[in-house]
Amino acid sequence: xxxxxxxxxxxxxxxxxxxxxxxxxxxxxxxxxxxxxxxxxxxxxxxxxxxxxxxxxxxxxxxxxxxxxxxxxxxxxxxxxxxxxxxxxxxxxxxxxxxxxxxxxxxxxxxxxxxxxxxxxxxxxxxxxxxxxxxxxxxxxxxxxxxxxxxxxxxxxxxxxxxxxxxxxxxxxxxxxxxxxxxxxxxxxxxxxxxxxxxxxxxxxxxxxxxxxxxxxxxxxxxxxxxxxxxxxxxxxxxxxx
Amino acid sequence: xxxxxxxxxxxxxxxxxxxxxxxxxxxxxxxxxxxxxxxxxxxxxxxxxxxxxxxxxxxxxxxxxxxxxxxxxxxxxxxxxxxxxxxxxxxxxxxxxxxxxxxxxxxxxxxxxxxxxxxxxxxxxxxxxxxxxxxxxxxxxxxxxxxxxxxxxxxxxxxxxxxxxxxxxxxxxxxxxxxxxxxxxxxxxxxxxxxxxxxxxxxxxxxxxxxxxxxxxxxxxx
Numbered sequence: 476x477x478x479x480x481x482x483x484x485x486x487x488x489x490x491x492x493x494x495x496x497x498x499x500x501x502x503x504x505x506x507x508x509x510x511x512x513x514x515x516x517x518x519x520x521x522x523x524x525x526x527x528x529x530x531x532x533x534x535x536x537x538x539x540x541x542x543x544x545x546x547x548x549x550x551x552x553x554x555x556x557x558x559x560x561x562x563x564x565x566x567x568x569x570x571x572x573x574x575x576x577x578x579x580x581x582x583x584x585x586x587x588x589x590x591x592x593x594x595x596x597x598x599x600x601x602x603x604x605x606x607x608x609x610x611x612x613x614x615x616x617x618x619x620x621x622x623x624x625x626x627x628x629x630x631x632x633x634x635x636x637x638x639x640x641x642x643x644x645x646x647x648x649x650x651x652x653x654x655x656x657x658x659x660x661x662x663x664x665x666x667x668x669x670x671x672x673x674x675x676x677x678x679x680x681x682x683x684x685x686x687x688x689x690x691x692x693x694x695x696x697x698x699x700x701x702x703x704x705x706x707x708x709x710x711x712x713x714x715x716x717x
Numbered sequence: 718x719x720x721x722x723x724x725x726x727x728x729x730x731x732x733x734x735x736x737x738x739x740x741x742x743x744x745x746x747x748x749x750x751x752x753x754x755x756x757x758x759x760x761x762x763x764x765x766x767x768x769x770x771x772x773x774x775x776x777x778x779x780x781x782x783x784x785x786x787x788x789x790x791x792x793x794x795x796x797x798x799x800x801x802x803x804x805x806x807x808x809x810x811x812x813x814x815x816x817x818x819x820x821x822x823x824x825x826x827x828x829x830x831x832x833x834x835x836x837x838x839x840x841x842x843x844x845x846x847x848x849x850x851x852x853x854x855x856x857x858x859x860x861x862x863x864x865x866x867x868x869x870x871x872x873x874x875x876x877x878x879x880x881x882x883x884x885x886x887x888x889x890x891x892x893x894x895x896x897x898x899x900x901x902x903x904x905x906x907x908x909x910x911x912x913x914x915x916x917x918x919x920x921x922x923x924x925x926x927x928x929x930x931x932x933x934x935x936x937x938x939x
Contacts, residue, residue: 535920540913544909550902551902626788627787627791648796668788
């Protein structure tokens with residue numbers, strides 16, 4: 476080993492960029508799965524209001540279970556595999572997605588819904604073409620929190636048989652006394668999180684062209700256009716910081 | 718089924734209830750680390766959050782702290798501090814505190830800032846001094862959210878303190894990490910159960926605190 480910056484010990488049986496890919500796969504697949512699962516759950520909560528508080532409670536309780544405990548209990552069912560890491564991460568993401576989507580969909584004004592109905596949209600098209608797009612900023616705000624926390628949590632998977640993406644470097648850093656490997660892991664993970672966050676901000680700008688871009692140019696006062704909606708439930712989303 | 722069997726075996730083994738590696742000792746350690754970390758994090762996050770929220774200034778820095786706190790990988794930070802600073806409680810406390818400050822700070826800031834301005838103006842009009850406005854008007858209204866920030870932080874600390882067993886800290890994570898090395902799945906699952914129970918107790922504790930400290934008027938309006 477002649478000491479290239481990204482050289483890593485061969486016992487990991489991977490390259491640095493291979494680990495980056497693994498890290499992204501382990502972090503992002505659960506978030507996407509969580510989002511797909513949260514959409515129907517949230518819609519049920521919107522349709523049946525009494526369902527929302529218990530669903531919130533269940534997600535909060537599941538979210539409170541420490542990741543390592545969650546992983547090791549699953550080992551008995553799914554072995555020391557990537558699935559063992561992905562399942563808890565997907566379940567954690569629900570605590571962010573369900574409130575984000577429910578609040579986002581509920582915030583659609585009644586007049587807008589009436590207008591959509593009057594234009595002849597059925598409930599399904601109304602959901603996909605009116606409610607979801609209007610809720611998109613809220614959903615993407617949730618997506619950002621879920622993605623970033625998921626990326627930072629993946630490393631723990633190292634403890635259950637090197638299923639931790641960049642986290643796998645941490646163990647080698649310890650046993651070979653190579654702080655460089657630990658730095659590579661920590662900085663790499665943080666950079667991935669920041670890049671993913673920036674990417675999602677970009678996505679939001681692209682999919683919601685009607686939203687004001689950034690806060691730099693305030694709209695003229697005389698326009699009755701809605702002021703930029705406050706980042707939805709920013710404080711509630713803070714719950715997901717872990 | 719299997720897991721239940723392992724959990725039963727772990728808790729019915731008398732040897733797990735005594736001595737240096739006994740459940741009471743490990744539980745006490747875990748709670749102790751968590752309380753210290755939470756106290757330090759609250760001592761930093763609460764005053765700064767109350768102040769920035771009250772004055773409404775520093776929102777950008779708070780947002781930056783929030784993003785940075787989220788992006789930092791807790792486990793990586795633990796190992797990094799351990800590699801750099803060596804054995805001891807301080808290298809573990811630093812990441813625990815660093816990770817707990819952002820949720821406390823950010824929710825406190827958000828909570829105080831988003832208090833309805835009319836009662837605040839009314840209090841100011843009645844001649845209340847700024848500190849009294851903060852503590853007698855804004856704080857009671859913001860309390861539910863502030864508590865939820867503390868709750869997130871506490872749960873995060875309990876969870877990260879578990880992982881900290883990997884870098885030599887005591888506490889309940891010891892069972893999981895040692896059990897994994899010894900291929901003693903009974904111990905692993907027993908430890909996981911204890912950690913999960915502690916996390917849920919933390920959740921319940923904050924729910925109780927909120928029940929008793931949040932004024933009934935505020936609770937009803939939510």
